[in-house]
Amino acid sequence: MPRRFDVHLHGWLLLLPALAFLALFTHYPAIATLIESFYSTPRGARPSRFVGLDNYQALLEDPVFWQSLSNNLIFALGTIPLSIALAIVMAIWVNDRLAGRAWLRTAFFTPTVLPMIAVANIWLFFFTPQYGLLEQFSHLFGFASQNWLGSPETALFCVIVVAVWKEAGFFMIFYLAALQQIPPSLAEAAALEGASRWTYLRRIVLPLMMPTTLFVLINAIINSFRLVDHIIVMTRGGPDNATSLLLFYIYEVGFKFWDTSYAAALTMMLLLLLALMAMAQYVFLERRVHYQ
Amino acid sequence: MNAAERPHPFEPRGFARVVDTVAAWTLAILWALPLLYAVWTAFHPSEYSARFELLAPLTLENFAKAWEAAPFARYFLNTVMLVTLILICQFVLCTLAAYAFARYRFWGSEIAFFLVLLQLMVMPEILIVENYRTMSVLGILDSIPSIALPYVASAFGIFLLRQTFKTVPRELDDAARVEGASALQVLMKVYVPLAKPIYLAYGLVSVSFHWNNFLWPLVVTNSVSARPLTVGLQVFSSTDQGIDWSIITAATLMTSAPLLLAFLLFQRQFVQSFMRAGIR
Known part of the structure; x- marks a missing residue:
């Protein structure tokens, strides 16, 4: 074993390169964003100056911010439970060795490998008025023509469908891994006790998959606030901000209106939201997972 | 049976x-x-x-x-260079850091680990405005390194490799050191070879993530010489050149084709890699 001091030095030297990059592109920008949110955006001859909480005041009075926030919550609530439920069902089916299970797995998992932007392009065509496949189907059944992405009532719903389509197969993989780790003796014991399939799934399989659910849930929540590629391609936040998500709004304010200080305040809100959710997960879920 | x-x-x-x-x-x-x-x-x-x-x-x-209408060959080249650069940097940086966390008890290692894990929540995507400013100060806007830099130190990679290195028996480490190997030699000769499947898994996850990544490259590039495929595809399909869906769809499939074909051919490895990367 090397001498004591060397251990500390070597440890830090090994860590240094990674930590330097993290400091430059994660820690520093987070702090810089906080500081900038208290200043005004420099415009022309007017330099940036300290404005205290003005940006946050503006944010509270900004209807687009509130709409993006509520859109994002609806988007998260619309995608996460549905894609997790579908993922569990898909995993059970693939695990049950139904006829053609390899094909089933391929069909479910393939959307995951595609870039979100390609997925969005494909679905954009799918939803196109008059022309798209959805429209042709609804014509076939005699429904009136509908601009799915063009009307505020349906646009967010379309975006949710796309996200569920892309993510369910990804989560399926983790449930499949969890299912394969459940010892067969448990199923045999339950069968001896005369349990029904439903009881077995509900009382044994689902609780045993709880750690997977926590992992998937964290991923899903982060994704619902991190991924806005499909918004940029499909709706650009429209119509009438009906599909504007928080990060998309930050992107617009930062790079379309170049109001960097206001974008900084918005970014802080997003970080706050993520921190709150991390804490909620820790408090509510941590206890229910480690019982094994 | x-x-x-x-x-x-x-x-x-x-x-x-x-x-x-x-x-x-x-x-x-x-x-x-x-x-x-x-x-x-x-x-x-x-x-x-x-x-x-x-x-x-x-x-x-x-x-x-589609191939003629936009410089897709260049976009392909950019994307390949981008994912290669990121992968190499990630492997090097994450291996060193993971080794430190797995086998060294140094002052402040717990705080340092917390600082690393913060990136799992505060992802580079969220800090686009400030990181754009950093790139502009560094004078490297609109270049492939500027797309790669925020991702080269990956908390996910460090965590994944640390968990793997921890499972390597101490005795192997000690034996190599008795033979006179230095810390780095031990890392390269003992730890890295034992973690090969994890490197493969992490590599596949990383390549498919960065092949598909869009928002940050969109923000930081604005010329053909730096644009990756995803951004190139978006520029191509959103310019008003008369929307011909057949061509746009062809371009869409073309840009996803390498990954899609790789996936269909090596499906088992892909699926196992994603599982492996997730379970730890």
């Missing part, structure tokens, strides 16, 4: 199995439909793009037109 072949007592049987199979296949077809639709549109002349006739003529012209 082999455990894998033993019939599972709760696998559906008889009529229930038929119902399950039909339901599973319905969902699978529904899931495959958008992609099959895209394939149909891309391989047929545009008058058939939304008309389904069994004998519609097949064509590759949409791909040829």
